[in-house]
Amino acid sequence: MDFNLSAQEETFRDQLRAWLAKNLPKDARRLARAGEHAQEDRVQFLKDWAKKVYDGGWAGVSWPKEYGGVGATLMEQVIFNEEMARAGAPEHLNVIGLGMTGPTIIAHGTEGQKKRYLAKILSAEEIWCQGFSEPNAGSDLAGLQCRAERDGDDFIVNGQKVWTSLAHIAQWCILLVRTDSSAAKHAGITYLLVDMASPGITVRPLVQITGDAEFNEIYFENVRVPVANVLGGINQGWHVAITTLMHERGTLAIAVQVRFRMLLDQLLAKAKKVERNGRPVTEDPIVRQKLAQMHIEVELLKPNGYRSLTKLLKGEPGPEGSIGKLFWSELNQRLEELAVEILGPSALLQAGSKYAEDDGFWLYQFLRSRGNTIEAGTSEIQKNIISERVLGLPRG
Amino acid sequence: MDFNLSAQEETFRDQLRAWLAKNLPKDARRLARAGEHAQEDRVQFLKDWAKKVYDGGWAGVSWPKEYGGVGATLMEQVIFNEEMARAGAPEHLNVIGLGMTGPTIIAHGTEGQKKRYLAKILSAEEIWCQGFSEPNAGSDLAGLQCRAERDGDDFIVNGQKVWTSLAHIAQWCILLVRTDSSAAKHAGITYLLVDMASPGITVRPLVQITGDAEFNEIYFENVRVPVANVLGGINQGWHVAITTLMHERGTLAIAVQVRFRMLLDQLLAKAKKVERNGRPVTEDPIVRQKLAQMHIEVELLKPNGYRSLTKLLKGEPGPEGSIGKLFWSELNQRLEELAVEILGPSALLQAGSKYAEDDGFWLYQFLRSRGNTIEAGTSEIQKNIISERVLGLPRG
């Protein structure tokens, strides 16, 4: 057990820091923030940034060299994620390509698929979106109804998907479809790689509680997808999808800790400036207890994540990722609620309003956090997974 | 809506207070406490006290006059329960007879059964115990296996019951048995009134977390029970049992509020004397928040109970009683945990130990409270009942 970096890891970190100091645009945080300016400018900025990271030799730290990756250790991948977050570097635009498509193709793709898709994910030349959920298949993902019928060398896809982030700018989509409706629920599903430029695809933005449209609905009407674009075998899609979901809940969650650390630091700094009844609110023992508890939980995310990473290092990510997802999503809600509590009613004023706290930043965070325990598998589903697949309790 | 007593209710209360001032023994609280002195002396004291209440004309406030009751309103019954608790009068020894057997016989008994049993419940001449739960039928009460086979004018009972309080001193038992094993689970159950002196009954005390043996196991070996002792019809027992359970969770729970009020007052008084780091612990804003929250919840028990009582006044107690049971049992655990937190590690010292707080009183309460969310239907079962029978959600 060693919570310090090894010499090699330190070198990796220092080199990355040096590169970031030279290459990260000063106004990156502003340019990357949603709603601040035209959507197209933001996307272009993020694409340029991703390309810069790729050209700098930093993209896909743990991916094999032959497909455009760095070929470094998973631990170095984590250090990379941490350092990028700490430096305030924007999230990679191709978050689904990087966190889900890539690892799934590496695990289940043919050599041809690996060569075709992986490098372009890293360079953000091709942005990916995820077509898993449907209006009637949310928590019960395997109950999906979007269907694909074989027609020669193609599948013809009809149906609807929902909650697909990035669909409006994506070139490609990982899509789950039902290819055998006579088979058992989990057995008739196929995992397709779909070109978003295919005729018959309509994308409709979905406005959420924050007023933003982060997600989309996608409609498929007789969309042709070559059989060559099946990932992992016809009717084998559920097994392949599990890899994607595990990566979503496992690897992606690790970078999250740094963001919460920074968010909490921001709250601590803000709280020190807030007065209540003429005294700094941070002198209030009740507030101190709550902030201390936040500090503890945010800090624990890190060894928690690292300890499941130890299992990850030995192979595929397992259902333990659900513990991390459950923890951080619930934690973030408490953190944002605490921020609103400390800042008081002015925290509820909208961006642009006089007296709004940090121009509505905390309000946005507070509202957005409600989605955390729903997206990428609700807390209820995570608890099912933890109890059944980690603890071995019987299925209902 | 009127939270004050009516003139009639005030008169009732004043008369009761006057009677109590004259008749309640000064050392009642000490004499009634478990563990303080010989079990037999305690039981005799409680029997005498119950008789005194009966002779004074106060037993069975809301029960019909013709069966020995007072024939007053349910509201007066509640006032009676409150006043008795407030005066520190011991709980009626025949708590099961009074709270469960009686109301169930009133609802489902024959005229002969009413005449035979009711008055003797009130006078505590005949103490009752409850044989419902079994080792393999806890939350799944209807899964009970204790069986009764018809033999002429008798049933012959074989099986085991558990969690029967008072079994060691009871003359009678309300017993659920399976009389038709071919019928659906709920349809083959019969409700019997069983004489505890019948040959073949063995009572074994069951020691619990507190070290006390409040409960018992009962073993039935070829115990003969006359068919005349069926309450509410052969194979109709489940329906009858529901009446008992509703009364357990409804009417009985109302008196509970006063006990918590007194317990909280005791804690508030105690807390004012506790110092931490040289200052009264009640000056600590964190402790103040927690005690205030307790005050709020304890006070809300009362209008909560009264409001479901309003429904009770219109007929049978309904599943709303589960809300009260869930509330008070969880609240008591928090209350006792708070007491231990405020008093610190010395609260964990046993009765008789130097430095023990109030001679182990809070420790006993703390340990005993763990049973509250299990006995008389676990919190999980209460939530099932509330969601299915009050809110109308579908059964699983």
Add this chain to the structure above:
Amino acid sequence: MDFGFNEEQEMLRNSARSFFERECPTTFVRKMLDDPLGYSPAMWRKIAEMGWTGLLYPEKYGGLGLGMVDLVVVLEEMGRALLPSPFLSTIIEAGSAILLGATEAQRKRLLPQLISGEKTAAFALAEPNGSLSADGIAARAVADRRSGGFVIDGVKALVQGAPGADLLVVAARTRAKGPAEKAVSLFLVDAGTPGVTVTPLPSVDGTRRVGEVRLRSVKVGKDALLGRADAAWPVVMKVLDRANVALCAEQAGLAQICLELTVEYAKTRVQFGKPIGVFQAIKHPCAEMLLELESSKSAVYYAAWALDHDPKAAPLAVAMAKSYAGEAGYRIAARSIQLHGGIGFTWEHDLHLYFKRAKTTELTYGGGTHHREQVARAIGL
């Protein structure tokens, strides 16, 4: 003792329920979100015609002479309907300040105007420091010897219903020395008076508007003083008590519909081949929500009753109600979103409207921690 509503109150509830279902569906509420004023003056007149604006006021001012318990019934329905209206600011706050603190002449002049819906008003109390104690009042009113009136200077923030209000009831310090509780007066200031600027403060809850009120050397006459000088703080406290009970009653109504929507959804939404209501992960939270909802109602009803019949017990009862029902209502709204899953997180679904109003209500005039501390004081800690 009697813990239910009487027949008249049940009728009142029924008529309010059907009125708001007809006049204020959420499609209407959404329209009002984009409205500059934030509510419909036409509907406000209808509400006044229903008599609800006058429920609490003696008949001689044009009211019905009923009490808070009766009003709670209507307020629950308003919360359930997410009603955008100046009811809280005009009727509960400014109106109560006038009823409880003004001279009889002022009452006779102003209350009928508010009750009839002719004029709206706002209670300009809190300042940018957010304090709810008398110490927090920095606005000051200085006697103007020449006119016999006053000159008021100060800034009020997060004033309920300020945008669009005709009349402002402004709290200001009138004595520089001595305890703040004996140095505050209330003034009746026409919103059009020179030196008064009202700026809307767009908030997450678009169904109830708040604003900033700036007063720069605002000259008012002698008769602008509401009641007696320096004696307004006890009136302010009573106004806040009424406002908090009103907020809680609305919160209970709002929580009730959230739970109803959730139960309904759980009965019909099918996942894993079953309505999700069969799963304990849905069932048990619903049971807990009901427990908290029922307890909220108990707290609110008792506080309303105490305001009507037991004034000494009222401040504690109000603090209990606000801390409990304020937080519980928010939790119920938040859990409703969770139990709805993705759809509950969309703009399209109404749940976010309840959620946003519930959080705002929780924090308005003191959150749970503030009111629990009031409870602690009231019980002698």
Add this chain to the structure above:
Amino acid sequence: MDFGFNEEQEMLRNSARSFFERECPTTFVRKMLDDPLGYSPAMWRKIAEMGWTGLLYPEKYGGLGLGMVDLVVVLEEMGRALLPSPFLSTIIEAGSAILLGATEAQRKRLLPQLISGEKTAAFALAEPNGSLSADGIAARAVADRRSGGFVIDGVKALVQGAPGADLLVVAARTRAKGPAEKAVSLFLVDAGTPGVTVTPLPSVDGTRRVGEVRLRSVKVGKDALLGRADAAWPVVMKVLDRANVALCAEQAGLAQICLELTVEYAKTRVQFGKPIGVFQAIKHPCAEMLLELESSKSAVYYAAWALDHDPKAAPLAVAMAKSYAGEAGYRIAARSIQLHGGIGFTWEHDLHLYFKRAKTTELTYGGGTHHREQVARAIGL
């Protein structure tokens, strides 16, 4: 970076697990509940023979020269086994005080006796006021000019392992003036010294005994002073840090077996025709318990590592671990009882033993609130 245990540590865990399963089943623990001493001296010698008493100590004193991270492995198993033993008092507390605060001569004389199991010891710090700060030390030691030694007077309460201990390490004020942190010394007092009275204080957790230590004009020699005079408080703080990490490690092991027992029960207990583990009312709490258990372990491992490798970070890491793992362990034990239903509430079932030890551990050397305040200070609030 490396967040797992190495091979040696895994072997250590396996050997501890099988040792305690063999030597310390709960039938044995229950026997010890009625034992006047509360543990078995024979087993204590076996534990010493296993080398665990010396894990933390340099080889020159008869130890193995390993660290807290290694010891945590054994401590988790001790918690899991509910081991009744003087490990905490003798090895973690008194031993650490000697290692960290004593002169080399004292270390050489005493540590081998403790490590070998020859003698047991207790750390007599806290007093009836329950304070954990230097201000709370009212016991005083006065220099005795004639003998060159000291005379000690005072009362220590809730002293871990005091009943039956051979040696007492007593904290006492040696300067009447100045900051308390610079006025406390530690003394080595033989339990048999005239004037020393040890009274057992029966507690809800019978697996770890505490006692009162009274010192009435207790005369000790010059060499009874542990290390330097007036300089012991920093040593005391470090001893408490180690004790808290040890308590948390035991708590994590205890919580782990509670969860295991619950999962096992849920798989086999049938109600409504199914194992209860299929119900989300059972499943979901189990998932939450696992989350809290894993987080507890993270907190404990990091704190132990910090004690070994990052002393500056250690106090914060320890406060985090104690507040989190202390409370979480109690919650897990309490929920285990709930999920077992009636059987979990019986004396016959072992759960109440874990429950009682968990609550005791939570409150020993500061509960969650105390340690969260330490966290707040450490992060600059």
